[in-house]
Amino acid sequence: MSHNQVTPGHDASDRPLWERSGPELQHLAERRPEELYAAAEQLCRRASAEGPGGASVARAAGRMAETLADTRSRDCATFAVDIVGRLLPLEATDRGEAGRLLRSVAAKLVKAQQLRDLEPLFGELPDGMRSPAVELRACLLGELALIGSGAGRRTLDAYAERLSELGHPLARLPRMRLDIEHRFTVRVRGLGSIKTPTQLRSRFPEVPSTDSGALAGRGAVDTRDEGREKAAALPFTAGGWAWEPEARFFTLPSPLSTDDFGMSFIKELPLRCLAGEGRRRGSALACATTPDEVLNELFSASYSGGVNGQGQGGAYARLYAWDSLYALMGLPAGVPFLEAVRQATDHRWLRFMAFTDWFHHDTSDAAFAVLDPTRTRVAVLAATDTDVDRDGLGWSR
Numbered sequence: 001m002s003h004n005q006v007t008p009g010h011d012a013s014d015r016p017l018w019e020r021s022g023p024e025l026q027h028l029a030e031r032r033p034e035e036l037y038a039a040a041e042q043l044c045r046r047a048s049a050e051g052p053g054g055a056s057v058a059r060a061a062g063r064m065a066e067t068l069a070d071t072r073s074r075d076c077a078t079f080a081v082d083i084v085g086r087l088l089p090l091e092a093t094d095r096g097e098a099g100r101l102l103r104s105v106a107a108k109l110v111k112a113q114q115l116r117d118l119e120p121l122f123g124e125l126p127d128g129m130r131s132p133a134v135e136l137r138a139c140l141l142g143e144l145a146l147i148g149s150g151a152g153r154r155t156l157d158a159y160a161e162r163l164s165e166l167g168h169p170l171a172r173l174p175r176m177r178l179d180i181e182h183r184f185t186v187r188v189r190g191l192g193s194i195k196t197p198t199q200l201r202s203r204f205p206e207v208p209s210t211d212s213g214a215l216a217g218r219g220a221v222d223t224r225d226e227g228r229e230k231a232a233a234l235p236f237t238a239g240g241w242a243w244e245p246e247a248r249f250f251t252l253p254s255p256l257s258t259d260d261f262g263m264s265f266i267k268e269l270p271l272r273c274l275a276g277e278g279r280r281r282g283s284a285l286a287c288a289t290t291p292d293e294v295l296n297e298l299f300s301a302s303y304s305g306g307v308n309g310q311g312q313g314g315a316y317a318r319l320y321a322w323d324s325l326y327a328l329m330g331l332p333a334g335v336p337f338l339e340a341v342r343q344a345t346d347h348r349w350l351r352f353m354a355f356t357d358w359f360h361h362d363t364s365d366a367a368f369a370v371l372d373p374t375r376t377r378v379a380v381l382a383a384t385d386t387d388v389d390r391d392g393l394g395w396s397r
Contacts, residue, residue: 142315217268
């Protein structure tokens with residue numbers, strides 16, 4: 001073997017590169033990225049030869065790509081993109097795992113690399129959307145939009161326009177973060193998940209219950225819409241088995257007074273999440289909230305994936321959050337985003353909490369109700385998550 005020949009075990013350690021720890025791979029990516037790339041290339045060839053049996057080998061190559069993406073240098077960025085966009089065989093990779101890897105590499109590239117080192121990746125416009133290389137670049141553009149970067153650069157704008165012409169779902173999203181999205185990916189100390197009535201009341205004004213609200217709730221008519229229900233629940237279902245959601249829609253025979261849109265009204269709706277009193281102590285309550293808080297909760301749920309689910313990455317979490325918000329408001333997909341923001345202010349938004357057995361009150365719960373501007377249509381979206389194994393009590397339903 002010549003001195004310059006690279007094999008997947010060519011290092012001070014006798015262990016193959018794909019068996020190295022994360023810090024070891026990071027060390028190699030920082031100093032000899034071409035060696036890590038060569039090892040990943042050989043793994044991809046092996047995975048392709050083994051077909052579905054090469055899934056574990058493909059995952060090892062993907063791990064190397066993630067390490068390269070997370071290491072700042074133009075070479076590392078190019079190597080990472082080439083591994084997941086061209087070399088990694090799809091036939092050896094589970095579809096869900098392949099999507100996760102593309103989104104993960106895109107997120108790491110945007111976080112770690114300079115924009116000037118990413119821009120050359122968009123030099124060639126795509127002919128279609130089926131290529132992993134195109135999907136990766138679509139995710140890259142989506143991640144760049146979340147940090148307010150990339151828009152206004154001719155090469156990136158041309159690629160985004162081409163994706164729009166091809167009908168890529170991510171191309172619907174604005175190229176810059178909107179003001180209503182200001183909390184996306186931002187963690188604020190003290191503003192974690194809301195688990196108690198005290199926490200809810202401390203952050204949002206409680207809406208008093210009324211007898212007339214309860215009467216109006218009993219007159220609500222359940223309006224089933226399977227497509228709209230799926231879209232509303234998507235932030236909680238896209239990551240696989242994690243959250244348990246409920247999305248429902250109702251119509252009222254006459255306009256509801258905004259003073260009556262509270263917990264007394266919601267409790268009269270035939271919702272699974274409110275069925276039964278439950279064994280937990282605590283009173284149900286509803287507080288007024290804002291569309292940006294709801295949108296952020298939808299984004300966060302999809303971005304994290306829940307305890308037992310899979311996070312969707314920033315680009316798709318943003319898409320699913322908007323799809324859900326549109327479904328809650330009953331807006332067609334063609335409504336421009338800024339118009340949707342304007343219309344959202346005309347809706348009434350509630351966040352509610354109840355102590356029925358449906359809610360786990362474990363890791364995270366979310367429950368929202370929306371009243372449209374005509375005051376005759378109500379949407380409800382609730383979700384609950386737990387770290388109990390699906391075979392345990394938490395997943396017994």
